[in-house]
Amino acid sequence: MTALALEIGPTRFAASRVAQDVEADDVRQVPIPADGAWDRCLALLKEVAEGREITALGIACAGPIDMAAGVVAPAEIAEWRTGFAIVAAAEAAFPGASVYLAVDGVCLALAERNIGAAKEAMDALALTVSDRIRGGITVGGFVVVGRTGNAGNIGHVLVPGYDEPCACGSRGCLEAVAGGAAAVRWAQDRGWGGASVDELVAAARVKDEIAAAALGRAGTALGLAIVSTAALLDLDLAVVGGTMAAAGPALWEPLSAAVAAHAQLSYLPGLRVVPSTLGELGGLAGAGLLALTPRR
Ligand SMILES: [Zn+2]
Structure with a gap:
């Protein structure tokens, strides 16, 4: 076998x-x-x-x-x-x-649910934020597949306040704002000299102003998408991994602030947002x- x-x-x-x-x-x-x-x-x-x-x-x-x-x-x-x-x-x-x-x-949601940070969570969102964004949801302990197999595609939920064109053909999708490739493009348009998500994350860590702003913008958009999903599905946990998530406070502080600002319903303040432990795997x-x- x-x-x-x-x-x-x-x-x-x-x-x-x-x-x-x-x-x-x-x-x-x-x-x-x-x-x-x-x-x-x-x-x-x-x-x-x-x-x-x-x-x-x-x-x-x-x-x-x-x-x-x-x-x-x-x-x-x-x-x-x-x-x-x-x-x-x-x-x-x-x-x-x-x-x-x-x-x-x-597959990511399956892994987080079975062997990752969402092991104890019955209702969870798993996402990775690298060049692209991918996501999956667990509801009532079961990973949701959807009608065609594409459920949990959080990269293409719309984020209020943004209007960037998305590769999918729509505008204002989470991935078009907070995906690593989009964040790199946004920073380059403002004079940042790097080329990759890894470089953007490294620059934000040493407080490069434009890189930090790109990460901040991405963090806010991620927080909005996460709290919206939590309001819809009554989630216990969101697990965030990927290259962008390795940026530390530059991404996580605005993300947490956006979640806290919008988690107003009685069931939302219990939502936990934690880093993935699965790395790239x-x-x-x-x-x-x-x-x-x-x-x-
Ligand atoms: Zn899209």
């Missing part, structure tokens, strides 16, 4: 064998190639399987997906943008293996949990 986990995008493929949990030491990663994406995935999976027969595969993929059809359409992979039948492709490559697919945010760990489903 060999179960594998695969995480797709937005910038890399990551894969690991899974027994109980994904172990960081076993994870192998490659950048997404310009073409031949599925061949690269297969090569990576065979590499981590090390000749063993693959019996189960859990796939976490950047959205959107069509869960019932087993089709993914991540914007970041040009050749898959209009839809790639990944479950059928995986079943053909590994005959007899059970293949499970979920959007990366749902949340999505992949969730894919591992999917792969282990039949044996749990």
